[in-house]
Every structure is written in C-alpha cells, then in structure tokens.
Amino acid sequence: MNELERLSAIEEIKALRARFARCMDTKQWLKMQDTITADCEFDCREEGGVDELWIGAEDIVANIRRSLATAVTVHHAHMPEIEITSPTTAKGIWAMQDLLRFPGMRTVDLVGFGHYHEGYEKQSDGRWRLKSYKLTRLRVDISKPPAGDDGPAVKLHPGRMIMAARLTGYGGPDKFSYDSVPEPMPGPGEVLVKVAAAAINPVDAKLRNGSLSLFMPLEFPAQLGGDVSGTVEAVGEGVTSLKAGDRVAGMINPMKNGAYAEKIVAPAAAFVTIPGGLDLVDAAALPMGALTGIQLIELGTQAKRGQRILVTGAAGSVGRAAIYTAAAMGVEVFAGVRGTAVGSLAGLPVSGIIDLGKEDEIAAAGPFDAIADTVGGRLAERLTKHVRPGGVLASVVSPVPLPPVDAPVSSAPVWVGFDGPRLTQFLEDFVRNGWRMPVAHRLKLAGAAKGHALMDAGGVGGKILLVP
Numbered sequence: 001m002n003e004l005e006r007l008s009a010i011e012e013i014k015a016l017r018a019r020f021a022r023c024m025d026t027k028q029w030l031k032m033q034d035t036i037t038a039d040c041e042f043d044c045r046e047e048g049g050v051d052e053l054w055i056g057a058e059d060i061v062a063n064i065r066r067s068l069a070t071a072v073t074v075h076h077a078h079m080p081e082i083e084i085t086s087p088t089t090a091k092g093i094w095a096m097q098d099l100l101r102f103p104g105m106r107t108v109d110l111v112g113f114g115h116y117h118e119g120y121e122k123q124s125d126g127r128w129r130l131k132s133y134k135l136t137r138l139r140v141d142i143s144k145p146p147a148g149d150d151g152p153a154v155k156l157h158p159g160r161m162i163m164a165a166r167l168t169g170y171g172g173p174d175k176f177s178y179d180s181v182p183e184p185m186p187g188p189g190e191v192l193v194k195v196a197a198a199a200i201n202p203v204d205a206k207l208r209n210g211s212l213s214l215f216m217p218l219e220f221p222a223q224l225g226g227d228v229s230g231t232v233e234a235v236g237e238g239v240t241s242l243k244a245g246d247r248v249a250g251m252i253n254p255m256k257n258g259a260y261a262e263k264i265v266a267p268a269a270a271f272v273t274i275p276g277g278l279d280l281v282d283a284a285a286l287p288m289g290a291l292t293g294i295q296l297i298e299l300g301t302q303a304k305r306g307q308r309i310l311v312t313g314a315a316g317s318v319g320r321a322a323i324y325t326a327a328a329m330g331v332e333v334f335a336g337v338r339g340t341a342v343g344s345l346a347g348l349p350v351s352g353i354i355d356l357g358k359e360d361e362i363a364a365a366g367p368f369d370a371i372a373d374t375v376g377g378r379l380a381e382r383l384t385k386h387v388r389p390g391g392v393l394a395s396v397v398s399p400v401p402l403p404p405v406d407a408p409v410s411s412a413p414v415w416v417g418f419d420g421p422r423l424t425q426f427l428e429d430f431v432r433n434g435w436r437m438p439v440a441h442r443l444k445l446a447g448a449a450k451g452h453a454l455m456d457a458g459g460v461g462g463k464i465l466l467v468p
Helices: 004-023 029-033 057-068 203-208 287-301 316-329 340-346 359-365 377-386 420-433 445-457
Strands: 036-043 071-084 089-101 111-124 130-142 155-167 174-187 190-201 227-235 246-252 265-269 271-273 309-310 332-337 352-355 368-373 387-395 411-412 439-444 463-467
Touching: 004 029, 004 071, 004 089, 004 111, 029 340, 029 439, 036 057, 036 155, 057 377, 071 174, 089 130, 155 445, 174 265, 174 445, 190 246, 190 445, 203 420, 227 265, 227 287, 227 309, 246 420, 271 420, 287 316, 287 368, 287 387, 287 411, 287 420, 309 316, 309 377, 316 332, 316 368, 316 420, 332 340, 359 377, 368 377, 377 387, 439 445, 445 463
Parallel strands: 036 130, 309 332, 309 368, 332 352, 368 387, 387 411, 439 463
Antiparallel strands: 071 089, 089 111, 111 130, 155 174, 190 227, 190 265, 190 463, 227 246, 246 271
C-alpha cells in the first residue's frame, strides 16, 4: 500500500465512522447495520451498563436500538488516531463526547467524555466496515430536574424503636446493615402496618447494585422493598378503607421507606385486604408480580378469548400471574421457559410447555397472536418471527424489546401500576382456584443480605420472603 492508498483508506474510515454515528442518532438502523461487519464485536461492558460482549451486526444494532429507542442522542467522534495495519485492516482511537436525553425520565441529560477504541476491516465489496469497538469514559456528567415535592416527612415516634434492614450504599449484598430505627407514625391518608413479610423482587437487586441509579437514584441509608403483607396497627386521619386489625397486602415505593422493616407507614391506597384462606406471610409474594402479570395480559397483549399467547419466563411470579389471567379469559396459553425450569410448571393451565432454547418446539407451537414477555433482550425479539402479522410483543422488561424494523408486529411496553380492585379480585381467584405462587425461602429480616445473594445467584425457584 503506497502513501496515497493509505491516506485514501484513512479518509474512507473517517467517513465510515461519521456515517455510523449519524445513522445511530437519526435511528436509521438498517443503514447503521451496513457499517458493521457480520462478526463485529462491541464491548460496552465498562461504561455502557451491559454485562456481555455483543457479537454480530444484527445483534449489535438490535441491542443499541433497544437501549436508545426513546432517547435523543448525539454522538461525536473527533481527533482520530488511525493506523492502517494492512491493506484490509486498520485500528483507531477517537476522542468522544456523547449526549443522551431520555424524555420523561428523572434524568434530563447524560454527557460523557472519553474514547472509542476501534478496529476496521475492508470487505470483499471494497468497503471498510467497523470490526471491533470498545467504549471507555473519563468523565460522565448527569443533570437532573429539581427535586419534586415528596410530601411531608414521615413522623417518627419519640420513644419506640423497630428493626430495619437498610442499604448503606450501592454494591453487593454486603451493603446491608440491620439497624434499630425510630418507629414511624401514620399521617393523613396513611396506615401503620406491622410487617408479616416483605418479598425480595428483582427490582430490589437492581436498585441495590446501582444499575438503576441513573433513573432511580437512592438516598442512603435506603430501605428497600415494594411487596409487603401484614396487619394494620393504626390509621391516619381520613382513612376509612382500612382499620386496625385488618390483614393487608400491598405494593409500595421500593426506594423510600420500603418494606424491609418490622413496621412501615405507607398510603392506605396502596393496600388491599387479604381474603380468608390466604396465608398472611405468603401473601407478600403476590402484589407486584400479580399486578404486573395481569396488566401484561390485559393492557399489553389485550388478549381475547380463543387467541394463542406465549408467556416467556413462565416460572416467575409475573409469568405465573400472566398465565392464570390469560387462561381465565379463555386464551390458549403456552408457557415458555429455559430448559432447567421446565419441570417447575406442573399444574399450570397451559396447552404446552416450551423450552425457549429449542427452536423446533417454538415453531411447532406457533404461530402466536401475542407474546407476553418477562425476559426481554434478544431472546424476546427473536421470538417475534413466530407471531402472526398484526400481533404484538408485550413486555414488562426495560429496555423494551423491539420487533425487527420490518416486522409486522407491534411493541407494547407495560409499566405496572397499583390497581386495588384488580388485585383484590386476583387474590380471591387465587384462593378459590387453588392457584400457587411458590415461595422458595423464608428468611429472617436480618438475613436481607443472604436473600439478595440468593437473588443474584439466580435459579431460586420461587419468591424470597423476609420475615421480621
């Protein structure tokens, strides 16, 4: 390669890199995919909040598209150091600055500064494409809107203490401490609940390890826990829906004054009474998973009698609630799980159990009118080829999985919201029909760290409950 050819190759690579960034920011996904080699490796593990290496143009673009679908982004690469290493290979380092804005989220702007480390390959068609990519950042600036009004501070009893499991900072399960704290007192519209059990949910682990800190930052010490059951001890001014002695289950804010305590104060509107025949401790396993599964079916897939729906992650609490809800509506339900969980679904009202790792099983059961997804990522997106035209991929996972750009399938994100009447109906149906929500572990409240370690390890096989 002579000097003119070398300089020409450098200019082609500069144009390639500019086109890659422009197509990403303008969301021209198929054109962006054309700038990447089929076997390209993308490494955002240090700075991008992802756990795995992305390999292959199709998967890389799908993962970026899913992450940035709702964001306004600007990616700048400048001051390149490009080295031509052979007539068909090159490497480069670019100074970078990126801006990401997520409308509607608590974070307004994220601005990052650092470097792109890249490799390039000249393909058989004579064009250079991106062969490898690694992002490193030196600085990240995050700006947020002014803090909103969180309402009046919780009043504390001057002479009574309770125990609570509290998080001292972001990190592993060892960040929990077991502390004596003042007992809270209910204000207007609130109730004081003596906790029977608090469930550990996946969102609790994500809040703890900091993976949600950009959008859901914690103030330490933080008391986690969104699912709770217990007995009302006192009611605040204006509360008429509940009274002292009521057995209740509820879904509360898992980020502030959460359920990991002997007693909690929360809005009365966040609770429903528990029907007879439902164990008070086990009831803590139900609220968030039940409501998420219900809304996944009723609001996400908008299922109708006679349709065929595949529920992914069927062994989890959300998946089970989705199956019970859909089957009760007269929907033909198929339970999708990974191979190791197939044996845990006995007794569910499904037409078939599918190993999501076996393409032949999925194809034999389909096509489906909808997928009710609790898994997300590329697995959910690849399943859309088994959905009938006009069907829907409904998901409770964030970032929301998206059908391919040209697929005749719509996407329906589902964000759970509390619905007291619907939860009450589900709990009554749960008891009447003998439905099950497996509880894998009942641990002491002081064992919150052990519970989170079990959650991190995966394969729990049921809910983990903390019992004061």
